Amino acid sequence: MKRVIELARITVKQAIKERSFYVILIATLLAVLAVPVLYSFTMFEVPRVLAGFALSYTNFAVLILMLFLVMNLSQTDLDRKTLQYVISLPIRRRDYVFGRFLGFVFFACILIFFILAITVPFVALFSRMRPDAPFYIGYYFLYGVFLLIEVALLVAIALLFLSLTSRTIVSMFGVAGCYIVGHTMDEVAEFLRTGTGMNMPVFSKAVIQVVRYIFPNLALFDVKTAFIYGKGMDGMSLFLSLLYGVLYTVIVLLLAVVLFEKKEVY
Amino acid sequence: MKSKGGRLLIVLILVLLMIGVNYFFDKPQVRLKGREEAERFRLYANPSFEKWSGFEFTFLKAFYYTLGLRVYMGKLSEEYLAPPPFAKDPIVRTAEVVTRLCPYYYDIYYIANGYLTWDYGDVETANRLLEKGLEYTPERWIYYLYLGFNHFYFLKDYEKGAMYLVEASEVSGKPQYAHLASKLLYASGRTEVAIGILKGMIENTRDEGWKRGLETRLKALEGIYELEKAVEVFRERFGTLPQNLEELKNAGIIKGIPEDPYGGEFYIDEEGNVRTTSNLTYMD
Structure with missing residues (x-):
């Protein structure tokens, strides 16, 4: 466990070294500047529109940054032969996967709540200027938990792909594919229940069902609209x-750990 | 040029060039030509596909599409006094896509209802959208108010209109709508009810542009209502209908003929109803 935590600590340090924090800070400041602009564009229910924008921005920024961070650090591990060095150390391979995972998730957690904390005063301030709808501050931060779980799941998928292949671009597309399928399968299942969907060939329906049970249902973590509207x-x-x-x-x-145990590192 | 200052200068020049290029190409002649105005509006995919492809960002997409529609209609209002017929399709398509992306988003219902009823006479589509809104947000009493108004004023279905007004009153806890509904049930004059409902709408509107439009409509209806009352007084006093508005003035019932804010002229038709040549839309 000590080694896992040490690896997690190193991962967070590396993530900070990548200057990703500065990028997020600048992007968040720009997003904050967009709040008054959006305010002037909004006809009704200002608090909901502003909260929707801030949560969507947090979602987008964290997802993109974490994807690039995981891929970048993994590529660095391969390029600089860090991976070989780590594996030659007397630590178990699984500690490497768990350590990396914990580090990334911890960093994502800092990022998410950092962005939410920066944006919330502005959303609250402008919401107060035209309080034509409620602003649920508790839901605002609760969304951070859902986003964190989604990011954790995607980081685990990224580590799984990195255990399968040494090409980060393949892993990147793999994660993007899982993300797309994960967010659309709920809608597809809904479609199957409609009249047109019912008439689809049995084979197509079976394929969809199989895909649905393999890929994660990421739509479950998309609670922004529900939280914004207090639904x-x-x-x-x-x-x-x-x-x-x-x-x-x-x-x-666990799947990533099993595969990583068998991974050949050159 | 390898010094820090030199590099900074190059960056500065490049940024200025970027701004310059943007400025230079921001001209109408750069835009695509030869397209019909109706085509200038964005093309949507099937509403379900729009939702799928929105992933986690359907709310932002809904906001962006609605804003796009507002900008489009705003541009058209610079060229046309009233929304042109070709703009109806973009409104309906946007409403269908946006209500699929985020059925809770209020602005699109408001915009679609406003244009479809008053400008295009497509009350059925407007009502269908409002009913959809109620499916997701039954607590939004304003939808009942719009439905009540649409049934009453446009479809002349007074009973259904009254039913919606009663719903609006119950959900909002505002008794004035129930009061209006009862008046409606006893058919005590639809202009008066329309005035009451418009006042409610103005009260709930924060957008200054929309508010001005509603106030203009209210002013016109108040003028009509004043004349309708005067016609009734004339009929009671002389046992016949006035031939024109001048007669009301000459009989001392009204001091002057109100102005139609849409640029038309009020008149009395053969059945004694007060009408306007503008038909409550801006005249060319």
Whole structure:
């Protein structure tokens, strides 16, 4: 465990060294500047539009940054032969995967709540200037937890692909593919229940069902609209979504560990 | 040029060049020509595909598309006094896509309802959209108010209109709408009810442009209502309908003929109803 934590610490340090924090800071400042602009463009329900924008920005910024960070650090590990060095050390390979994972997730956690904390005063301030809809500050931060679980799941998938292949570009496309499928399968399942969907060939329906049960259902973590409009999912469904995310992440991570144990590192 | 200052100068020059290129090419002649105005508006995919391709960002997409529609209609309003017929399709398509992307987003219902009813007479589509909005946000009493108004004023379905007004009153806790509904049920004059509903709409509108439009409409309806009351007084006093508005003035019932803010002229038709040559839209 000590080694895992040490590796996690190194990962966070490396992430900070990548200057990603500065990029996020500048991007977040620009996003904050966009708040008054959006305010003037909005006809009704200003607090909802501003909260929607801030949460979407957080979502987008963290996803993009984490994807590049995971891929970049993995590429660096390969280029500088760090991976070979780490593996030659008396630590278990699984510690490397767990350590990297914990480091990335911890860094993502800092990023998410850092962005939310920076944006919330501006959203709250401009919402107060035209309070024609409620602003749920509790939901605002609760969304951070859902985003964190989604990012953790995607990081685990990225590590899984990196265990499978040494080409980061392949891993990158793999993660992007999982992201796209993960966010659309819920809609596709909905479509299958409609009249047109019912008439689809049985084979196509079977393929869709299989794909649906293999890929993660990322739509469960897209609770922005529900939170903005206070269209509360009840406590139980929130809890079950989070539990689903944690379980799926653990399984993918274990799969990554198993594959990484067998990975040939040149 | 390898010094720090030299590099900074090059960066500065390049940034200025970027701005310059943007400035130079920001001309109408750079835009594509020869396209019909209706085509100038964006093309949408199937609403379901628009939702799929939005991933986690459907709310932002809904906001962006609605803003696009507002800009489009704003540009058209610079060229045309009233929204042109070809703009109806972009409004309906945007409303369908946006309500699929985020069915809670209020602005699109407001915009679509405003244009489709008053400018295009497509009350059925407007009502269908409002009903969809109610499916997702049944607590939004303003949708009931719009539905009530549409049924009452445009479709002349007073009973259904009254039913929606009662719903609006119950959901909002504002008794004035129930009061209006009861008046409607007893058919005590639809112009008066229309005035009441418009006042409610103005109260709930924050956008200054929309507010001005509603106030103009309110002013016109108030003029009509004043004349309708005067016609009734004339009929009671003389046992016949006035032939024109001058008669009301000569009889001392009104001091002057109100102005139609849309540029038309009020008149009395053969059945004694007060009408306007503008038909409540701006005249060319």
